[in-house]
Amino acid sequence: MFDYETIRLIWWLFIGVVAIAFALTEGFDFGVCTLLPLLGKSDVERRVIINTVGATWEGNQVWLVLLGGAIFAIWPAVYATLFSGLYVAMLLVLFSLFFRPAGFDYRGKIENPVWRNAWDWGLFIGGTLPPVLLGVLIGNLLLGLPFHLDQDLRAFYDGSFWDLLSPFALLCGVVGLLATTFHGALFLKWRTEGVIHNRARTAVAVLGPLLLVSLAMAMSWMLTAVDRPEITHMAGTSAASNPLNKTVVAAGAGWLSHFLAEPWMLLAPMLGFAGLVLAWLLGKGRSTAGAFLMSSLGIAGVLLTVGFGLFPFLLISTTDPRSSLTLWDASASHATLLLGFWITVVFLPIVLLYTRWVYKVIWGSVTEAGVLKDSHTLY
Amino acid sequence: MFGEDVVMLSRMQFGLTALYHFLFVPLTLGMTFILGIMESVYVMTGREVYKDMTKFWGKLFGINFAMGVTTGLTLEFQFGTNWAYYSHYVGDIFGPLLASEGWMAFFLESTFVGLFFFGWDKLTKVQHLVVTWLLAVGTSLSALWILIANGWMQHPVGAEFNYETLRMEMTSFADVFFNPVAQVKFVHTVAAGYVTGSMFVLGISSWYLLNKRDIGFARRSFSIASAFGLASVLSVIVLGDESGYTSGETQKIKLAAIEAEWETTPAPASFTVFGFPDQDNEKTDFAIKVPYLLGLIATRSVDEDVKGLKDLRNESAERIKRGMVAYAELQKLRSGDSSEQTRQRFDAYKNDLGYGLLLKKYTDRVVDADAEMIQKAANDTIPKVALLFWSFRIMVACGFTMLFIFAIAFYHCAVRNADQKPWLMRMAVWGIPLPWIAAETGWFVAEYGRQPWTISGILPTHMSVSSLSSEQLWFSIGGFALFYTVLLVIELYLMFKYVRLGPSSLHTGRYYHELQAGQAH
Numbered sequence: 001m002f003d004y005e006t007i008r009l010i011w012w013l014f015i016g017v018v019a020i021a022f023a024l025t026e027g028f029d030f031g032v033c034t035l036l037p038l039l040g041k042s043d044v045e046r047r048v049i050i051n052t053v054g055a056t057w058e059g060n061q062v063w064l065v066l067l068g069g070a071i072f073a074i075w076p077a078v079y080a081t082l083f084s085g086l087y088v089a090m091l092l093v094l095f096s097l098f099f100r101p102a103g104f105d106y107r108g109k110i111e112n113p114v115w116r117n118a119w120d121w122g123l124f125i126g127g128t129l130p131p132v133l134l135g136v137l138i139g140n141l142l143l144g145l146p147f148h149l150d151q152d153l154r155a156f157y158d159g160s161f162w163d164l165l166s167p168f169a170l171l172c173g174v175v176g177l178l179a180t181t182f183h184g185a186l187f188l189k190w191r192t193e194g195v196i197h198n199r200a201r202t203a204v205a206v207l208g209p210l211l212l213v214s215l216a217m218a219m220s221w222m223l224t225a226v227d228r229p230e231i232t233h234m235a236g237t238s239a240a241s242n243p244l245n246k247t248v249v250a251a252g253a254g255w256l257s258h259f260l261a262e263p264w265m266l267l268a269p270m271l272g273f274a275g276l277v278l279a280w281l282l283g284k285g286r287s288t289a290g291a292f293l294m295s296s297l298g299i300a301g302v303l304l305t306v307g308f309g310l311f312p313f314l315l316i317s318t319t320d321p322r323s324s325l326t327l328w329d330a331s332a333s334h335a336t337l338l339l340g341f342w343i344t345v346v347f348l349p350i351v352l353l354y355t356r357w358v359y360k361v362i363w364g365s366v367t368e369a370g371v372l373k374d375s376h377t378l379y
Numbered sequence: 380m381f382g383e384d385v386v387m388l389s390r391m392q393f394g395l396t397a398l399y400h401f402l403f404v405p406l407t408l409g410m411t412f413i414l415g416i417m418e419s420v421y422v423m424t425g426r427e428v429y430k431d432m433t434k435f436w437g438k439l440f441g442i443n444f445a446m447g448v449t450t451g452l453t454l455e456f457q458f459g460t461n462w463a464y465y466s467h468y469v470g471d472i473f474g475p476l477l478a479s480e481g482w483m484a485f486f487l488e489s490t491f492v493g494l495f496f497f498g499w500d501k502l503t504k505v506q507h508l509v510v511t512w513l514l515a516v517g518t519s520l521s522a523l524w525i526l527i528a529n530g531w532m533q534h535p536v537g538a539e540f541n542y543e544t545l546r547m548e549m550t551s552f553a554d555v556f557f558n559p560v561a562q563v564k565f566v567h568t569v570a571a572g573y574v575t576g577s578m579f580v581l582g583i584s585s586w587y588l589l590n591k592r593d594i595g596f597a598r599r600s601f602s603i604a605s606a607f608g609l610a611s612v613l614s615v616i617v618l619g620d621e622s623g624y625t626s627g628e629t630q631k632i633k634l635a636a637i638e639a640e641w642e643t644t645p646a647p648a649s650f651t652v653f654g655f656p657d658q659d660n661e662k663t664d665f666a667i668k669v670p671y672l673l674g675l676i677a678t679r680s681v682d683e684d685v686k687g688l689k690d691l692r693n694e695s696a697e698r699i700k701r702g703m704v705a706y707a708e709l710q711k712l713r714s715g716d717s718s719e720q721t722r723q724r725f726d727a728y729k730n731d732l733g734y735g736l737l738l739k740k741y742t743d744r745v746v747d748a749d750a751e752m753i754q755k756a757a758n759d760t761i762p763k764v765a766l767l768f769w770s771f772r773i774m775v776a777c778g779f780t781m782l783f784i785f786a787i788a789f790y791h792c793a794v795r796n797a798d799q800k801p802w803l804m805r806m807a808v809w810g811i812p813l814p815w816i817a818a819e820t821g822w823f824v825a826e827y828g829r830q831p832w833t834i835s836g837i838l839p840t841h842m843s844v845s846s847l848s849s850e851q852l853w854f855s856i857g858g859f860a861l862f863y864t865v866l867l868v869i870e871l872y873l874m875f876k877y878v879r880l881g882p883s884s885l886h887t888g889r890y891y892h893e894l895q896a897g898q899a900h
Contacts, residue, residue, distance in 0.1 A: 054493070054497065055493035055494065055496070055497040055498075056490075056493055057493075058448065058489040058490075058492055058493055059486065059489045059490035059493065061448075061489065062481060062485045062486045062489045062490075065452070065455055065481050065485055066478065066481035066482065066485070066486075068455050068456065068459070069455065069474065069477040069478035069480065069481045070478050070481070072458065072459065072466060072470055072473070072474035072477055072478065073470065073471075073474030073475040073477065073478040074474070074478075076466055076467050076470025076471060076474055076546070077467055077470075079458075079459045079466050079470060079474070080459060080463035080464065080466040080467040080470070080845075081463065082459070083456065083458075083459025083460045083463065083466075084459060084460055084461070084463035084845035084846065084847065087460055087845070087847060087851050087855070088851065088854060090456060090459070090460050091456075091460065091854070091855050091858060093456075094452060094453060094456050095858055095862060097449075097452055098449050098452075098862050098866070101445040101446070101448040101449045102445050102446070102449060102866060102869065102870075104445070105441055105442065105444075105445040106442070106445065106869060106873060109442070109873055109876075109877070110873075110876075151713070152464075152545060153467055153544075153545045153546070154463075154464050154467070154846065155463055155464075155467070155845075155846065156846045157846065240541065240543035240544050241544045242543055242544055242545070332470065332471045332474065332475075332548075333471050333541070333544070333548040333549060335548070335549055335550070335552075336471050336472075336474075336475055336548070336549050339475055339549070339552055340475050340478060343475070343478070343479055343482055344482065347482035347483060347486075348482075351482065351486045351490075354487075354490060354491075355486075355490055358490050358491070358493065358494055361494060361498060361501050361502065362493070362494070362497060362498070362501065374500075376884075376885070376886045377496070377497065377499065378497065
């Protein structure tokens with residue numbers, strides 16, 4: 001069917017698609033949770049906010065689970081190196097996600113203001129820490145990570161948790177948080193009326209410029225001042241996966257020339273900025289669905305910029321450049337990639353179809369009156 | 380290699396988080412099916428009480444489901460964070476199974492669980508019923524994929540070692556999928572989940588009946604639970620026996636340890652019902668044996684041997700020596716000597732490579748291991764017998780006790796006098812913990828019984844861990860202990876609160892607490 005090189009490239013695209021689907025769907029769930037205690041003053045207002053995502057956040061979270069599972073299956077070495085290397089950071093993401101299932105489901109089960117307020121801040125943590133940490137993670141993917149592989153291809157991490165918090169990575173963390181909060185505000189505005197709708201619109205108006213400025217700073221920093229290594233020799237794009245069969249040299253700031261070598265890749269950052277600018281302009285006015293669509297395109301553009309920029313790297317090693325993992329030498333076997341391809345081709349459309357149906361069923365403005373009427377069934 | 384403490388702490392963390400996760404999984408498996416049955420009756424008969432049953436038991440299911448989701452995330456992360464070399468070594472086989480679980484199961488259950496709770500007024504009766512059944516199918520499919528993955532860890536088929544990539548790679552997906560160990564484990568485990576749901580509903584309904592409240596509601600719930608529970612517990616036991624048979628073929632050491640079978644005895648082997656295994660002297664004190672039974676379970680014959688632990692240990696020692704040859708040839712291949720002769724010799728020995736890796740615990744220079752190291756590594760292949768022996772017996776005892784409870788409950792439902800038998804209802808209330816004890820001890824037997832391997836015969840546990848420090852592990856174990864304890868307290872508090880409220884929590888005005896309040900006015 002597909003030769004090894006082609007299927008490796010297809011999977012690089014697929015994983016990009018899953019990552020973007022995760023960022024777009026979980027993105028607004030995160031944002032809504034961040035905004036929850038900030039925009040909702042009373043219990044009823046907060047329940048309106050929670051119920052905009054109450055019926056669907058769980059399905060959205062599966063994109064994260066699938067992203068993890070797909071990386072495990074398709075790039076086992078990346079899964080192993082990244083998750084064990086960034087041990088403390090990954091566990092902090094995990095611990096902060098713990099607040100969400102219980103927060104959504106348990107909050108409404110007891111009518112006590114202290115209880116409910118505590119869970120509101122729990123949901124805030126669950127919506128705020130993950131995008132910050134994942135932003136920091138993306139920053140570190142661009143900077144490269146200090147790790148090496150030994151002769152058995154066992155990964156060793158040569159840094160500490162605190163090394164992850166460099167200024168550039170922290171800036172990426174800020175971008176991550178602003179992006180999900182902005183996206184979440186647009187979603188909230190779309191699905192509510194009255195007071196919450198108006199506060200969400202104010203949030204959009206304020207967050208938009210902050211996001212655009214921080215994103216512009218991060219991108220120009222990356223293009224001008226972040227080092228990018230170069231592969232000088234590798235076994236070939238269809239060779240057996242062994243990352244040590246290549247030579248890589250550390251080089252100076254190379255991101256700009258990497259993009260200029262294939263100028264069409266510049267469409268990605270352009271899409272990112274254009275989408276987010278339009279989302280802001282439309283979103284601070286009356287537009288709901290249109291603005292949300294624009295922010296979705298914008299976030300997809302930003303993530304594509306990261307993917308294109310790294311290509312063909314998946315994880316860059318700063319301490320032993322030869323150990324860097326690329327999509328050509330860190331993938332699963334040819335047979336497994338083909339198997340995964342067919343499973344995906346069959347199940348992706350099915351999942352999208354029923355997800356769409358579920359959204360259609362539950363769609364409609366969440367209002368205070370509705371929340372009070374269904375007080376015992378809604379969150 | 381790594382410090383023993385990192386290996387121990389990694390194992391402890393995985394064991395605790397996996398066993399903790401499995402406090403919630405079986406109830407989810409069982410409850411979704413029971414909800415499907417209750418709602419089907421509602422749609423067929425149109426009687427509101429069945430809708431109320433679906434909604435109320437659904438509330439309890441929801442409290443449990445949230446914990447299942449929370450603790451399931453941990454396992455997805457943990458292969459990468461704590462078992463990185465494992466992930467590299469077998470990701471080619473294990474990864475696609477987890478990803479398939481995502482595509483086919485997690486999306487299904489997680490997408491429809493929201494509609495189950497919030498779709499009552501937005502869907503037709505039949506549409507909602509379909510949603511509930513999709514939720515049930517999703518949870519069971521999730522068990523299917525994870526048990527195929529676990530079955531592969533117990534009995535790895537359809538894969539071989541690739542010396543270029545230094546890992547196992549899949550050679551046949553069909554072999555992995557239709558792995559006999561996996562298929563048997565799947566049915567055994569989901570049926571155990573159905574038993575858990577049934578025991579939960581049976582016990583709580585009995586408590587309402589004992590307290591003479593919401594009689595009609597509780598009696599109907601009791602009937603459904605007794606019938607579904609009886610069918611399920613029978614499948615668990617039958618499939619458990621099937622499990623014994625497949626273990627006899629594929630996991631000989633585990634089976635021999637469960638039975639405290641130290642010596643190979645002439646066929647047919649007898650079954651040790653009871654006794655005190657003595658690891659140091661390699662014998663079992665005060666053993667009570669049933670002639671022929673083990674031979675029948677493990678080999679389905681009266682003329683085949685069931686190997687004892689001492690002989691199995693000698694076999695391990697032989698395989699370790701072959702594994703050293705495989706390792707030596709692999710070293711040659713890696714240093715660039717890929718001549719025909721080296722490859723053939725490697726291929727001839729590579730099935731025992733994993734046994735060679737057992738020596739890595741004692742020396743980095745596997746090829747030069749001495750007789751003492753080989754003996755130590757061979758000893759490692761024999762687990763602590765008493766732990767397995769007793770865990771297994773506790774599991775079986777729980778299973779048969781539940782069979783007894785369900786059988787009597789079903790009989791009295793059939794003759795329509797179950798709610799006049801307080802002793803039966805008390806037994807059902809006190810029986811609630813049994814399925815959990817059985818499930819936890821069952822997993823302990825399956826996983827501890829596989830030691831010293833993560834992938835049986837392929838990858839030793841001490842090789843599988845990530846390159847971490849014990850400080851990092853203490854950080855994570857501390858975090859899990861903190862979060863899991865707090866969450867468990869909250870979950871149990873809510874569970875008890877809603878069980879006490881009963882169907883009155885639906886605010887329909889038709890049930891006990893609301894009727895009491897109505898009378899008071």
